Amino acid sequence: MIITKFWFFIGCILISVLMALVIMVPWFKRSRSNGDNQLMSINVKNFKARLVELEQDVDDGLINHNQYHHQKTELERQLLQAAKVDKLKIQANQTSKIVLLILIPLLSIGLYLFINNSNKNLFDLWQAQNKYHQIADDLLTNKISSPPAGSVNNNEDMQALVAVMQTNVYQNAYDGERWLKLAELFSAMGATDSSALAMARAYQVEPNNIEVASQYAQALFFSNGGRLTPQIRAIINDILQKEAQNQTAQMMLIIGETSEANYNEALKWANKLKQQIKNQPMSAVNKLNALNSIDALIKEIKYKQQTSINP
Incomplete structure (x- = not known):
């Protein structure tokens, strides 16, 4: 059981990582294309447009060459500064995504551990269902009168079988015969209160069934x-x-x-x-x-x- 739980846990981690990669990788690609290319292309375009305006001002005699070179140097400085800011923004954005990439598996693991601690018998019930599902159904439908030899070896196995039989009855809640069999099981175990409740439920769902009515x-x-x-x-x-x-x-x-x-x-x-x-x-x-x-x-x-x- 420990080995089975271990591989189940490892499988949950791998699936979480895979889902995180499927979600995040396209996001990183979009970040590079939309961040680096689009932002830089806009800044360069503005720089060239402003440079053309300065050259036109020189030709028109509005500014001299010294003023032209000074303003051109200022534009180049602004372009470099904008590139640095954009790069920092992109790096910050990528960092947040990396953190999110790590958090998705961690949150999945935490959720699994929380559920596992809150419902410690859930995994055992799944295993019992896998082992005793058909036996429980056959017992409740009178196909067999007792579990096959070797299927129930100790008290733990018996408890697992009873749990599966209860689940089977709940899944077929309108079958009076199954409730009746469950009541007989509880009675044999000495659980009189549970037997009475199951018997009452059997009669409630099938009041016209003479066998159910007689036993109730x-x-x-x-x-x-x-x-x-x-x-x-x-x-x-x-x-x-x-x-x-x-x-x-x-x-x-x-x-x-x-x-x-x-x-x-x-x-x-x-x-x-x-x-x-x-x-x-x-x-x-x-x-x-x-x-x-x-x-x-x-x-x-x-x-x-x-x-x-x-x-």
């Missing part, structure tokens, strides 16, 4: 101690309207009504589920086990009902 209702149900709140009832009723024989929804009603001492309502749902299991095609062993479980649940509800009547 379960999460709310068990976080509420197995009791039915108005929100949970509304979600369960919506599930049963879409899928009348949804066993997850029915079991939550049985447990919830029992915990609220609504035994008749609990028995109604339990007997309905028992009849549904009898009619459901499955192996004889599985059906027998399921019926024994529901019979034991019905027996327990009746016992609690009887105890509440005759304590």
Whole structure:
């Protein structure tokens, strides 16, 4: 990782220098042509025009030869002085450009270091994206059930994979299944608050998805101690309207009504589920086990009902 960062840093410097050269070299060329040639040509032109005027004054008898030579010498001095001033201006201009040529890479380096210090995990996330992007996507879309062997070797790798999965979910923010998978991941990691938030987001984006709604209702149900709140009832009723024989929804009603001492309502749902299991095609062993479980649940509800009547 250190070597990779080093070459990335060197690449940033080289690109900055290249950009500075591309911008500055034409500027230097324009400075020489526009500064040296144009300014000097104007001064020389003025000098020649003034010299012609002096020669004309001599011919017209307005000045004598001594005055002519004196004023000519003064013009030559002024021309030399102007040339020196122009040269100093050009040198100052070039110096400022050289300073700018140096500052561009330095500012780029400073900006890189500032960003790197402000977002120290950004580069690690890029590397994790490059390594785990496809694995994360396959996990979130049920193409695989676990990371390939050797892809996650330590806790650092696991954290990197989780970060990439989160990024993937955010990039597909309207895919309820991905939010659901992320919620399951958080739940497995013991991050209950994050799991609840991800589950809520899954239901928000896909309220008509029965699997999403069922798992969200379960999460709310068990976080509420197995009791039915108005929100949970509304979600369960919506599930049963879409899928009348949804066993997850029915079991939550049985447990919830029992915990609220609504035994008749609990028995109604339990007997309905028992009849549904009898009619459901499955192996004889599985059906027998399921019926024994529901019979034991019905027996327990009746016992609690009887105890509440005759304590």
